[in-house]
Amino acid sequence: MADEVGNIEIQMSHREGNIELSGHKKLKRKVQSYSAKAVSAVLAGTMVLGGTGAAFAETTSTGTPAAAVTPQSAATAAGIFSDVKTAFWAEKHIYKLASQGIVVGNNGLFRPGDSVTQQEAVLMALRFMKLQGNVNTSTDVVLPADFIVTNYYKPYVVLAFQQGLLDKTVEMAADNLKTSWGERKASREWVAELLVRSLGKSASAAAAAGEPTGFADDSKVSANKRGYINTAVDLGLANGLDGNRFDPQGAVTRAQLATFFSRAEAHNTLDYDNTFKGTVSSLKDGKLTLFSNGSTTDFTLNANTAYFTSTSETRISLNEIQPYTKVTVIGATYNAAYVELTDPTQQLDQAEGTFAKLSTGIIWVDSANGYDQYAYDAATTFHDVNGAVIQPSSITAGSKISLLRESYSGAHRVVKVQVTSGVVNKTATGTIQSVDTASKSITFKNADGTTESFKWEDGTSLFSSQNSILLPAELKTGAAVSYTIKDNVIRTVEVTSGVERTVKGFIYELTDTTIVYQKTDGSREVKLLATTPAIVIPNASSPVIGDLIADKTAGDNVQLTLNSSDQVTKIEVISRQIEQYTAATVVDYNSKTQFLTFTDNNGKAHVIKLDEKTKLAYGGLITTSLTTMGAKLVENRKIDVTSINERAMSVELSTKYTGTLTSINATTRTIVIKLSNGQLLTMAYPLSVDMFGKNSAAITDVALNVPVTAVLSTNQDIISVLRVTSASQLEIATVNANTNKMTVKWAGGSSELYLAAVPLTNEAGQKISLSEVKAGEYVNVSFEGSTPLSLQSVKQYSGQISAVDAAAKTLTVKDYSGVSQNFTASAGVRITRDGVTTTDLSGLTTADRVLARKDASGVIIISVFSQLSRTFSRYETATNEVMTKRATLNENYKFVLAPNAYIHQGDTTLPVQSLKENDNIIMYFNNDKIVEIVKQ
Known part of the structure; x- marks a missing residue:
């Protein structure tokens, strides 16, 4: 057989239109023929x-x-x-x-x-x-059958x-x-041969065939591959692995x-499609212009463009590629997909001289023989002695300049003019391009579209806007300005038409039309309020301007947004200097003096004064009447108070306390709740306990150190209901997006949740709608008592176990899209196989197909799919069922195919229609539906 194979020649039969393998000797092997239709x-x-x-x-x-x-x-x-x-x-x-x-x-x-x-x-x-x-x-292609x-x-x-x-x-x-x-x-050695042959280096491989590879596993290298491995390594195509191994059969x-x-x-010397080599002639505004073979080509750069160098495997940023360097650009339709820096040396040469004058498109430089002329264009940049960009007209005669010219095109175009010694004096108008407070420089964009940068000096008031002094950081991009430069330094900047900007300080005074705020340097400024400024106060719903606190020493710290007319359009509270007292006890309220005396939870007495600005509330109702509220501030009443400098900002009759349950005393029948501000409240057992998943719950059913909300009775002396905050992972039974209802299953049965006002998110925290979750999926729900507060969908991973380490408590699931998901079972694991649950990863193998997720506490939940080996019969499109051949009349032979089921042979994905009668298949099931078919 070897002799026969050695004489085989590959020929094209024009007469038959077939590709055949023929030889000098008649082959005894069977030859299979496939029609073009079958191949298609x-x-x-x-x-x-x-x-x-x-x-x-x-x-x-x-x-x-x-x-x-x-x-x-x-x-x-x-x-x-x-x-x-x-x-x-x-x-x-x-x-x-x-x-x-x-x-x-x-x-x-x-x-x-x-x-x-x-x-x-x-x-x-x-x-x-x-x-x-x-x-x-x-x-048609005809090959030997084997x-x-x-x-x-x-x-x-x-x-x-x-x-x-x-x-x-x-x-x-x-x-x-x-x-x-x-x-x-x-294998690695087979690919080495393929590589070397594709480069036409077979002669080099033959010359190196008798030399050892130098790798520790040289003895495992096939004799006829040794020369190819040596050549591949010599050419830098392949390297060894750890331990100086080549792993030839890997x-x-x-x-x-x-x-x-x-x-x-x-x-090689091939020119690949969409591959261009040359020099970067321009790099700005998201475009790279490449000069190559006497012409230029523009490429668009975007967020997906990858940047690398020819000398490193590590990605670089676009900022590391400079104009006039050599690159390779790959991309179709002039969109750069890949840019490789091949030579970081800028292709430039330099000329120096004394600036004489400027005419249209020409720079005149004084020299020993008269004047040298250098052409420039709109792409040429001009810089002062500090490196800041300036206009060409800013250069004064007699200044020493350096001219950089590109050296790659033969035209020697001037790309940069640098003033090495000289002065710039000017007054100009433009817009703010950028402000760099670290380097104390501003870049201006002039009316003609050119940009220039200058520095300012400390200690002078350089910036003003409508007679208001501005800090440099308050200058905003896009603001129209007039500026003066003297001796290359910014002397004044006046905002002539501003844009929106922000300032910070604390509210010193506040009226219906103005606000006085004090800056960090102690100075105060007054600003007019816009017609309806937006008010933002953390944790306040729909705040109004009356909710702001003005005080000469402890007003709200705010950020003010000013429009181009310097009016305040938004006031955002950053922080407040207030005192908060929860569950305080009224000692006395004097309706004439409006002084309220109370003790805090530690028994310390405080006196505050109520006024017309104090927010008053009782039983969930807000009132503006001091008389009405005063009648309720009787001795021993429980109140929640916020104050500043002994002025009452808000007083509310206590209706509930939110905190953490820290103690349950069965002897005294009391509980202790730790509030968010650290206060400890001791109260009698609640009349009832509301917690999800527990009907008729008692206080003894509540674990310590869990968040709770204690809702008080009308007379505030007892807890009417203690609502336990909890989180559960639940299986969805039904979803009705029209009524905003969902039925969920839990260990004790099922419950219906009303979700109209409940925020719904996916596992990444993105907002979703109720219609996006389906029955059979899982959700994490947080509750206050039995009322849902939020719902988050749980992502499940369906696929094959690709790695498992029981000792390290880790496993990897490769899902059916080919993406691997790593799990660490540090919080525990529950594995269900054929109705039996275990807690040991050693029960899993890399042959298992599973559905994996994490429960609300981080425990990994794994359901192992059942499997059946059968012989394929046919696929029923109408019913989406796979039919298999039966060994007995009682054997089930119809199986429903799940949507997006993974059907494959090895790593090759197959459509279900490609399965043929008598194919041996293995089917994997989730909830009685086929999720994977492996063709044998």
Whole structure:
């Protein structure tokens, strides 16, 4: 058989329109033939490489994978892969090749850790060599029966043989055909050979074949691969692993293969689609202009553009790429997906001289032979001695200047003029571009659109607005100004047409039309109030201007927002200097003097004065009558008080206390509640206890150190009801978005929750609607008593256990989209399998399919899916049922397919329609629905 394989030649039969493998000797192996129609049908569900593993390309209207038709289309869709995080070791190479269309992803995923098959690696190598367009997919492909390649890849594998990428003698040797050749995972030594052959370096490999690799596991290297490994290492394409190992038989991942081919680009001369090399001639306003071969091309930069250097694997920022440096830009339709800095040296030369004058487009520089003339344009920037940007007209005759000229285009265009010694004196108008308080500089934008920057000096009042002194930080971007420069330094800045700005201080005085505030430096300013200024007070609902506290020593600390007319449009309270007393006891109220005497919870007496500004409330009602409120301030009444400098800001009859239950005394039948301000309240047992999940609860059912709210009786002497704050994870039974109701299951039964006024969020804290949650899902609900306060949906992860470490209490679930989720069971774990619950991770294996989530306390809840091995019969589209063949008449043979069920063979995803009669399958079930089918 080996002799026969050695004589095989790959030929194209024009007469038959078939690609065949033929030889000088007659082959005794069976040959399978597939019609073009059959191949097309299979392609509809076939995986396409980009180093693929489990990523799929979109399909065309004919069912052919789109990446197979136009692989470069994948580059525009590659973008940023959500599973290739910043600083991932192969991030640079993945984005580079994805931008070139050599590798592709699917639905924003790359799956860098997935293994690559040999047939996938072949397609990637052909893309790397820009030969994939040479394949003939319109003819039938005939291969030996035991040389198994998936139908879609057959013409590419044949092309690889024709191009010398694959060695027929080696690949078709009898001992190499024991398993499917195409779907076999590509090993590191096999990929090394493929890489070297794709670069045309086979001669170098032959010369190095007799040399040891130098790796600790050299003895494991196949003899016919040693030269290729040596050459790949010499070229810098592949490196060793930990312990100086090469791991020749180890499987190559998608990330590793992308890295190999990315490094290999340095050793070929091919021009890849969408890849441009040149010098950055401009970099501003979100665009990069590239000069190459005598012309310029503009590329748009966006948030997804990736930046790297040729000498490092680590991502850099756009700020690290400077104009006039050399770069490689990859991107279709002039949108840069990938930018690589290849030479950070700016392509500039320098000339110096004495500035004489400026004419249209010409800088005149005094020299020994008269005047030298240098052309400039709108892109040329001018800078003063401090490096600040100035207008060309600001340069005075006799100033020493340095001119930087680009050296890459041959035109020697002046890109920068730097004043090395000289002065700028001017008065100009413009707008504030930016203010840098650290460097004490302001950048102005002039009427002609140019910008210039100057510094100010400490100790002078430089800034004013309508006769008000401004601090530098109060100057806002966009404000129209008039400014004076003397000796290169800012002397005055006057705001002529301001924009919205903010100031801070505490309220000194407040009227219906004005506010006086005191700044941190002790100075005071008065501002007019706009017609209806917005009032913001923390923890206050719909506050009004009367809720603000003005005081000559302890008024509210506020931030004022001023409009362009310097009127206050918003007042936001930052902090208050107030005293708070909860559950204080009235000693006396004098209606004539309006003095209220009370004792705090520690028995200390206080005296405060009520006035017409004091907020008064009782029984949930607000009153403005001191007479009405005074009648209720009788001895021993419980009140909640806020005051400032012995002035009552608010007085309210106590109706409830919120805090933490710290003690229960069964002997004295009392409880102790610790309030948020640290006060301890001792009160008699409540008349009733309200807590979710416990009917007819008693005080002994309440755990210590849990939050509670004590609602007082009308006479304030006892707790009418103690509401226990709790959080529970509950399973949704029904949802009715129209009535804002949800039924949930809990250990004691079920409850109906009314959620009209309850905030609903997802696991990320984003607001959701009730219609977004479904029956069978779980939610975390916080309660005050039995009343829901908030609801959060719980994310569940459905997939295969990819790793489990019982000792370290960790496990990883790879969900059906290919994303891995790590769990740490430090808070505990509950595993349910076939109705039996255990608490030990050692009961899980990497063959298990599970549904995993965390409960409200952080315990990991894992439900292991049941499974069945059957023989496939057919799929009923109308009922969405999978039919299997029965071993007995009583055996169930109909199974409902869940939406988005994962159907696959190995790492290749399949449509359910691709399953054929008599296929052996394994089905995994969640709630009696198939969530995964594995084709054997």
